[in-house]
Amino acid sequence: MGRNDRSAHAKLVENWGKIFIYSCCYLGSLLGLFIGSIVYGEFLNGPFIGFTFIYILFIAMHIIKRKKNHVPDMDERIARNLFRFIAYASHISLAIIFISVIILGLSGEESIPLVYLFGFFIAYHWAVGIGTFIIKRT
Amino acid sequence: MKVINHIREIRQKKGITQGKMAEDLQVTRQTINAIEKNKYNPSLELALKIVKYFDVPIEEVFELKEDDEDGEK
Numbered sequence: 001m002g003r004n005d006r007s008a009h010a011k012l013v014e015n016w017g018k019i020f021i022y023s024c025c026y027l028g029s030l031l032g033l034f035i036g037s038i039v040y041g042e043f044l045n046g047p048f049i050g051f052t053f054i055y056i057l058f059i060a061m062h063i064i065k066r067k068k069n070h071v072p073d074m075d076e077r078i079a080r081n082l083f084r085f086i087a088y089a090s091h092i093s094l095a096i097i098f099i100s101v102i103i104l105g106l107s108g109e110e111s112i113p114l115v116y117l118f119g120f121f122i123a124y125h126w127a128v129g130i131g132t133f134i135i136k137r138t
Numbered sequence: 139m140k141v142i143n144h145i146r147e148i149r150q151k152k153g154i155t156q157g158k159m160a161e162d163l164q165v166t167r168q169t170i171n172a173i174e175k176n177k178y179n180p181s182l183e184l185a186l187k188i189v190k191y192f193d194v195p196i197e198e199v200f201e202l203k204e205d206d207e208d209g210e211k
């Protein structure tokens with residue numbers, strides 16, 4: 001394989017690689033649903049609609065994000081901003097947990113339901129995810 | 139003491155766009171904009187890359203501006 005062939009393949013993979021991965025995941029999930037329908041005797045419409053929606057969403061996002069230039073997504077400034085944001089977010093979250101535990105302790109609660117903790121962790125991950133998304137674009 | 143730069147002037151004199159410069163230096167366009175507005179000081183590596191990119195002495199690009207509080211009084 002010559003150098004030109006390799007660069008042509010690299011361009012092909014860059015353009016179509018993710019679409020191929022998404023399509024394979026989608027076909028795999030459809031196959032799983034099909035096997036499930038054979039085993040359990042009914043086709044699950046809910047997961048089918050969900051998988052189709054996610055597949056279309058990912059393809060659309062890929063097409064929108066397809067880059068026309070060769071500018072990187074990440075550089076030293078963004079890395080530094082992300083580092084600072086995550087450091088702040090984690091410390092603030094720890095502070096919130098600490099203060100919440102103190103308040104709950106003072107108010108006479110002897111135990112905290114697990115669902116509160118899971119809710120907090122999910123909220124933390126959402127906040128960090130959205131914050132990262134915003135920082136990468138500023 | 140504050141580091142200021144003359145990247146915008148040099149870039150415009152050479153007729154280079156922010157996008158082209160970002161692509162050549164492998165940074166985002168927003169970073170070039172932040173550097174030009176003196177909101178972000180580039181790393182030594184990036185600063186040297188910028189100097190090499192413009193092919194000018196470093197003093198012409200970056201300048202250490204001293205606080206002139208005494209001068210104002």
